[in-house]
Amino acid sequence: MRAAVLRAGEIVVRDDVPEPVPAAGEVLVQVRACGVCGSDLHFARHGASMVALGEEMEGAGAIGTGAGVDLGRDVFMGHEFSAEVLEAGPGTAAPAPGTIVTSIPTLLTPTGIREIVYSNDVACGYGERMVLSVPLLVTVPDGLDPGHAALTEPMAVGIHAVNRGGIEPGEGALVLGCGPVGLAVVAALRARGIDTIVASDYSPARRQLALAMGAHEAVDPAREPAFDAWRGTAGEEQVVVFEVVGVPGVIDSIFRAAPRGARIVVVGVCMERDTVTPLFASAKELSLRYVFGYDLNEFAASLDAIAQGTIDVAPLITGRVDLDGVPGAFDALSHPDRHGKILVTP
């Protein structure tokens, strides 16, 4: 079958990938849509350091870091997918062929959990077909665009960040960074009924998308510091700050500018060492929480929100390509002003 793979830092489209074969407990599916994720772009460029950090990390499964991946071999990628059931593995009860499903990007196997994020041998979403674990399948409601359903995964990241941030009605949110993850946070805040959502990004296109996804105000930090804009809008309202930039220096700048007692939720994933001035956080009793991924309930809640329209993902989708368009999509997404999400329809 055909699949786009990462080979020596480049995206290459292959037509000689072995057909995936569903084992017991699995289904073979036809990929209907797969979102191109910013972390895939990062992995294509900085895979070696991600794999090394994933392998260095102790105390948790390093899902999504590429730990254990051999970059000397082709790497399958694509973890934001919806797919159509083709056939079940031997002796497996599964949704009927033709059913549209999605799943967290994880495969349950007799020898342990394997990720459907970066893999040398598990086919992922940038390919025609893949296998999924039946217990993890979530059925996409009839009539929902499979392209919209493919955004269940990235929207779940936003829902998780908002849940873990513990934001309550009556509190406001400042979202720093409006890439796809920041936009997912904005959408989840709006779905939660938060009254004041201020978003900040240097890119005009991303500020437009933030407004479309539910921000009440989108500011250009080059013209007005985000916390000044926040104070102008929300006054003394309690703020939860969502850091969705993920580069060194951002957390320290939040420590410096945040109001006393602010809670900070770090959603952006920074792969480099970073420094902060703890005095700022101590003196203002700031709270800091790091979040990552989502759980199964949040994943299902994300699909529900998309299906019911409490989260409208349509404005996010700014391009659709076939497999041959994947290398170009990776190039296009490296210019933050051109795109929100590009969907691959193999």
Ligand SMILES: [Zn+2]
């Ligand atoms: Zn992703």
